Amino acid sequence: MPGRLVDLGRHGVQLPDSLIVDTSLVVAGLNFANRLPTLPSTPRATRFFDLLRNQGSLGLLTSVVAQELFHVAIRELFRAEVANHHAALAEAFPTRRRFDWLDLFKVMPGLLDTFSPELERLRHVLALTGLKMLQPHDLAPLPSGHRFERELLRMVSHYRLDTNDAAILLDAQRAGVMSIATLDADLRRAQLDFDVYTWL
Amino acid sequence: MVAKRETKTELSYEEQVAIARANLERHTNELRREIDQYVAAGGDPAADLNDFVRKTFEPDGLLQSLREWRAERGKPDLDEW
Numbered sequence: 097m098p099g100r101l102v103d104l105g106r107h108g109v110q111l112p113d114s115l116i117v118d119t120s121l122v123v124a125g126l127n128f129a130n131r132l133p134t135l136p137s138t139p140r141a142t143r144f145f146d147l148l149r150n151q152g153s154l155g156l157l158t159s160v161v162a163q164e165l166f167h168v169a170i171r172e173l174f175r176a177e178v179a180n181h182h183a184a185l186a187e188a189f190p191t192r193r194r195f196d197w198l199d200l201f202k203v204m205p206g207l208l209d210t211f212s213p214e215l216e217r218l219r220h221v222l223a224l225t226g227l228k229m230l231q232p233h234d235l236a237p238l239p240s241g242h243r244f245e246r247e248l249l250r251m252v253s254h255y256r257l258d259t260n261d262a263a264i265l266l267d268a269q270r271a272g273v274m275s276i277a278t279l280d281a282d283l284r285r286a287q288l289d290f291d292v293y294t295w296l
Numbered sequence: 297m298v299a300k301r302e303t304k305t306e307l308s309y310e311e312q313v314a315i316a317r318a319n320l321e322r323h324t325n326e327l328r329r330e331i332d333q334y335v336a337a338g339g340d341p342a343a344d345l346n347d348f349v350r351k352t353f354e355p356d357g358l359l360q361s362l363r364e365w366r367a368e369r370g371k372p373d374l375d376e377w
Contacts, residue, residue, distance in 0.1 A: 114324060120362065126349050127359040138359075149342065154324050169353075172361040176354050197361075214352050221348050224334055224341035228327050234320040236313040258369075272317055281372070 099287045103296040115275035116268045117155035119164040137279050148226050155227045158267035160260050162229050171197045173211045235270040255285045
């Protein structure tokens with residue numbers, strides 16, 4: 097049965113008890129914490145998290161969303177450190193004058209140890225704001241006889257999505273959660289089977 | 297040495313689905329309780345999150361990293377949302 101497109105900008109919108117939340121929406125919500133509402137996505141995300149809290153709904157993060165979210169946090173933590181390690185970077189890349197987060201990651205991967213407490217704290221504060229990471233034992237197995245990669249490719253073709261977005265929907269389906277909140281227009285195509293909460 | 301006889305029976309697909317659904321329900325209820333207890337004890341999750349992000353990341357840094365990463369993968373810029 098096809099799902100619905102639900103406009104999160106509509107007054108009085110009701111969220112389900114739990115729904116999958118896409119990476120961009122989580123990061124936009126985090127950005128608002130820095131009081132820089134520079135893009136439409138930021139106040140939208142803030143309103144979404146207010147709704148989540150006020151209605152007692154839980155946002156569920158799939159493994160792909162968790163991986164993407166921590167990736168963005170890690171690259172940002174490295175990016176912020178680039179200026180503090182210019183000498184080491186210049187020695188490692190003598191022909192270069194500009195460096196990015198990946199250069200620093202390659203030269204000083206040990207910085208991840210110092211970022212570890214921040215990443216753990218990020219996990220904890222997200223949980224307390226109503227975002228739960230789906231665990232492997234929360235997911236039903238694939239229907240008998242289906243292989244993971246075959247099912248993933250089926251989802252790619254069915255929803256016409258890239259692999260990461262298809263993998264998010266695959267985990268959502270395995271968790272039995274057929275609602276997703278997103279800022280990303282591509283994911284509207286999930287409406288074939290999911291209720292898609294977005295801004296129209 | 298005598299080999300132990302395997303007594304575990306294979307669960308059907310439906311039984312495995314039921315177990316996964318029960319796990320998810322239990323874990324979401326646990327998280328709801330944890331949040332309720334935290335708030336009841338005077339905690340403010342939204343304020344804690346804001347405080348953490350402000351202290352840990354540069355202003356607009358997360359969004360900038362997200363935009364760069366999306367650009368690397370050919371995803372539309374956030375301004376298009």
